Amino acid sequence: MEFLYYPGCTLKNKAKDLDLYARKSAEALGVTLTEVPEWQCCGGVYPLGRDEIATKLSSVRTLMAARDAGCDLVTVCAACHNVVKQINHDMACDEYVRTRVNNYLAPDVPYDGSVNVLHLLEVLRDRVGFDAIREKVVSPLTGRKLGAYYGCLLLRPSSVLAFDDPENPTVIEDLLKALGAEPVYYAERNECCGGYAGIADPEVPEKRAAAVLSNAKARGAEALVTACPLCYYNLKKHAAGTGVGVVYFTELLAGALGVK
Amino acid sequence: MEQQNMREEILFTANADPKKCMKCGKCSGACPNYDKMEYHPHQFVSMVQEGNVEPLLESESLYLCLTCMVCVERCPRNVQPARFIEAVRLAKIRQQGENRLKPQDVPELIDEDTPQQLLVSAFRKYTK
Ligand code: SF4
Numbered sequence: 599m600e601f602l603y604y605p606g607c608t609l610k611n612k613a614k615d616l617d618l619y620a621r622k623s624a625e626a627l628g629v630t631l632t633e634v635p636e637w638q639c640c641g642g643v644y645p646l647g648r649d650e651i652a653t654k655l656s657s658v659r660t661l662m663a664a665r666d667a668g669c670d671l672v673t674v675c676a677a678c679h680n681v682v683k684q685i686n687h688d689m690a691c692d693e694y695v696r697t698r699v700n701n702y703l704a705p706d707v708p709y710d711g712s713v714n715v716l717h718l719l720e721v722l723r724d725r726v727g728f729d730a731i732r733e734k735v736v737s738p739l740t741g742r743k744l745g746a747y748y749g750c751l752l753l754r755p756s757s758v759l760a761f762d763d764p765e766n767p768t769v770i771e772d773l774l775k776a777l778g779a780e781p782v783y784y785a786e787r788n789e790c791c792g793g794y795a796g797i798a799d800p801e802v803p804e805k806r807a808a809a810v811l812s813n814a815k816a817r818g819a820e821a822l823v824t825a826c827p828l829c830y831y832n833l834k835k836h837a838a839g840t841g842v843g844v845v846y847f848t849e850l851l852a853g854a855l856g857v858k
Numbered sequence: 859m860e861q862q863n864m865r866e867e868i869l870f871t872a873n874a875d876p877k878k879c880m881k882c883g884k885c886s887g888a889c890p891n892y893d894k895m896e897y898h899p900h901q902f903v904s905m906v907q908e909g910n911v912e913p914l915l916e917s918e919s920l921y922l923c924l925t926c927m928v929c930v931e932r933c934p935r936n937v938q939p940a941r942f943i944e945a946v947r948l949a950k951i952r953q954q955g956e957n958r959l960k961p962q963d964v965p966e967l968i969d970e971d972t973p974q975q976l977l978v979s980a981f982r983k984y985t986k
């Protein structure tokens with residue numbers, strides 16, 4: 599199983615564990631992730647304005663690389679996934695955006711949104727399968743009570759992301775079960791961590807993270823599992839004293855597969 | 859300089875139709891940052907529709923939307939309120955001298971664990 603892999607800037611810096619253990623786990627599962635050559639930062643958040651063209655170009659370059667390689671594109675960072683997937687949708691469905699981007703880049707073959715963009719969690723669920731993963735587990739996470747933290751970016755808008763049920767997702771819990779852990783369900787698992795707004799007002803992530811952490815703790819979670827470096831940062835920063843840990847899903851996966 | 863056709867420009871950037879709103883308030887009820895906002899998602903929709911954008915342009919609320927897409931996900935009429943907030947914010951920060959985040963302020967705003975993602979996102983949302 600071969601994919602082109604888009605890591606994004608944070609996975610090469612502050613979220614190295616998210617990247618490293620994604621690649622190690624993929625290898626252990628027979629999935630080849632080849633890094634996009636000369637990739638550029640996606641910009642972190644999807645440019646919502648229709649007349650935002652230049653901010654969409656880096657994602658289109660990545661998408662064209664996947665098209666030219668004849669591969670599906672795989673992401674691991676929840677933010678990169680959201681940005682690249684929404685821009686791919688614009689290229690497929692919004693003629694205004696498609697025309698301007700193609701005029702700007704003037705590629706040999708215009709891009710029309712044809713690439714399939716998959717998050718690694720989707721690859722694990724839909725291509726590898728949780729049963730196959732269960733069979734490869736050598737150090738099961740038996741007895742660990744873990745809360746999936748989806749946040750926003752993997753799920754919304756569901757009309758474009760089509761990742762899971764946007765109000766009652768299960769993919770991370772199903773992965774945790776395959777790894778032998780006990781998933782903890784709590785109401786705040788798909789609510790925002792405060793995102794980038796700490797730059798405008800530090801109280802925003804403080805309040806949001808406190809709401810998520812106290813809800814998860816009350817339901818018995820010992821740690822929260824995320825695919826997003828910004829969620830990881832906001833939660834971890836405010837988790838001191840709660841006893842609740844924060845981990846990337848790839849760390850848990852690599853640990854259970856014995857490649858950490 | 860006074861901007862021409864501000865409302866039409868905002869509607870074009872938003873690429874969404876405020877007339878579809880039935881004023882149920884579900885977007886604002888679901889917004890995780892409701893308490894912090896002076897104008898709430900449903901008000902952005904109705905005020906843009908009325909052409910009453912001046913108060914929005916001057917409001918802190920522009921910088922307090924988290925782009926969490928809850929209002930978009932849960933609106934029963936697919937109005938996409940976050941698109942109106944974004945379009946008004948762009949109308950503001952695209953103006954000369956209206957960048958909200960200055961590079962020289964960054965060192966004070968970060969710590970050793972701050973992910974790159976936070977800064978690129980903040981620059982995308984708060985500057986042009
Ligand atoms: S996208 Fe912005 S306005 Fe909409 S619910 Fe989230 S924070 Fe509130």
Ligand code: SF4
Nearest residue numbers: 879880882883885933
């Ligand atoms: S949820 Fe939709 S229809 Fe209801 S007030 Fe908000 S924008 Fe209008």
